[in-house]
Amino acid sequence: MNTEHKDIDKFIPFGEALRGFANQKFISAYELQSILKERGIFVLNTDKDYIVPFMQTLLLSPAEFDRIREAFSRKEDNEKKISRDIPFPVDAILYQPDMMAVNVNDYLQKYLPTCELVHPVIFVQDKGNPNHIIASFKLIRHDMNKSWYEQTNEFSGSVEIINDKGKGTIRVTHTSSETKDFAEHIVKTQIKQYKKKGILQENIQPQKILFSTFTNTTRFTFFFRLTTKIEDTNVFTFDDIKDISIKPQDECALPEEILWMENIQRIIISGKSLSEKSFMKEERFYKNLELWSIEATFKYDYNGKKGDVCICFGFPDYNSKGGSAEFEINIKSLTPSSSLNPKEKRNLKSKLLIIMDKQKSLVYSKFLEYINKKATK
Numbered sequence: 001m002n003t004e005h006k007d008i009d010k011f012i013p014f015g016e017a018l019r020g021f022a023n024q025k026f027i028s029a030y031e032l033q034s035i036l037k038e039r040g041i042f043v044l045n046t047d048k049d050y051i052v053p054f055m056q057t058l059l060l061s062p063a064e065f066d067r068i069r070e071a072f073s074r075k076e077d078n079e080k081k082i083s084r085d086i087p088f089p090v091d092a093i094l095y096q097p098d099m100m101a102v103n104v105n106d107y108l109q110k111y112l113p114t115c116e117l118v119h120p121v122i123f124v125q126d127k128g129n130p131n132h133i134i135a136s137f138k139l140i141r142h143d144m145n146k147s148w149y150e151q152t153n154e155f156s157g158s159v160e161i162i163n164d165k166g167k168g169t170i171r172v173t174h175t176s177s178e179t180k181d182f183a184e185h186i187v188k189t190q191i192k193q194y195k196k197k198g199i200l201q202e203n204i205q206p207q208k209i210l211f212s213t214f215t216n217t218t219r220f221t222f223f224f225r226l227t228t229k230i231e232d233t234n235v236f237t238f239d240d241i242k243d244i245s246i247k248p249q250d251e252c253a254l255p256e257e258i259l260w261m262e263n264i265q266r267i268i269i270s271g272k273s274l275s276e277k278s279f280m281k282e283e284r285f286y287k288n289l290e291l292w293s294i295e296a297t298f299k300y301d302y303n304g305k306k307g308d309v310c311i312c313f314g315f316p317d318y319n320s321k322g323g324s325a326e327f328e329i330n331i332k333s334l335t336p337s338s339s340l341n342p343k344e345k346r347n348l349k350s351k352l353l354i355i356m357d358k359q360k361s362l363v364y365s366k367f368l369e370y371i372n373k374k375a376t377k
Helices: 016-022 029-038 048-056 062-073 105-111 177-196 216-226 256-261 283-288 318-324 342-376
Strands: 080-087 115-117 124-126 129-142 152-164 167-174 236-248 267-270 289-302 305-314 328-336
Touching (some): 016 048, 080 177, 080 342, 105 177, 152 177, 167 177, 216 342, 236 305, 256 283, 283 289, 328 342
Antiparallel strands (some): 080 167, 080 328, 129 152, 236 267, 289 305
């Protein structure tokens, strides 16, 4: 989340300093244009490329600058979730008072020297359940090489560990690369603690959902089971696939119908009803194509709250990590049918993301069962 400059109440930027601030992507052209109109300045082209230079020539009043500040400070970082399965003994108790505080000081000094931890990392019981523990954390990053309005940023994250009668789940929530790496350190540290105490065997590791886990064909099936063929949930109803990231497999002879993809390293397609396109609809093409990301829209109905949600499923690190990229999901946008305040909307997004993450785990478990049965035949 954006954190305001410590001296923001002591000055009003103008000229070049205002240009960079106003050009932030989460400050809309509409908000800037409304200030200009009140000044009697009307611009035919409403793009920020034209509006911002006009803003630079003005000395804003404190009230006008406060309106721009509000747009900057209300920007929330998008939560992303990664979950992994891990087997625990059926009678294992995760909450162990002597090992719930996680030592992260050395890690911060070595790998995140520009970040500070807001409060110690300590696992607590979720709703009094000793087999569902959560460690939430908040990092503040200081970067003096950035512009004045970008020097301090705040990022949150959490690690959940659950033991449901032997079926274990580790769920990581992150909002930045720093919180993702930091959460990974917490997971590794806690797994070592459980092994040291004899709660986990030495050879046990969390099971990641990796790009290489699937063949090209089964990866399509996995994505479709989470989108067009979603089941076992009363919350989500599939609406449309609006965005995909795909490419032909290297050194592969393509069928004539998709020969237009030849020699293309990456294809990002946005539109409507993409699931009805031949290369997405016909299974005979799947073995030749590497699909690593899908954005899908759903109708949701949760505890009386209804609306539309766009969810991104995929392997975001595929381009840099290839087969070792890990699967994650995040909510790109949420449009409630009725008005919600920012806190209500944030909590709803988090709840919906958890429900979809559980659905993902269910789909993946069924996929593993299918693979195991096929291997034994």
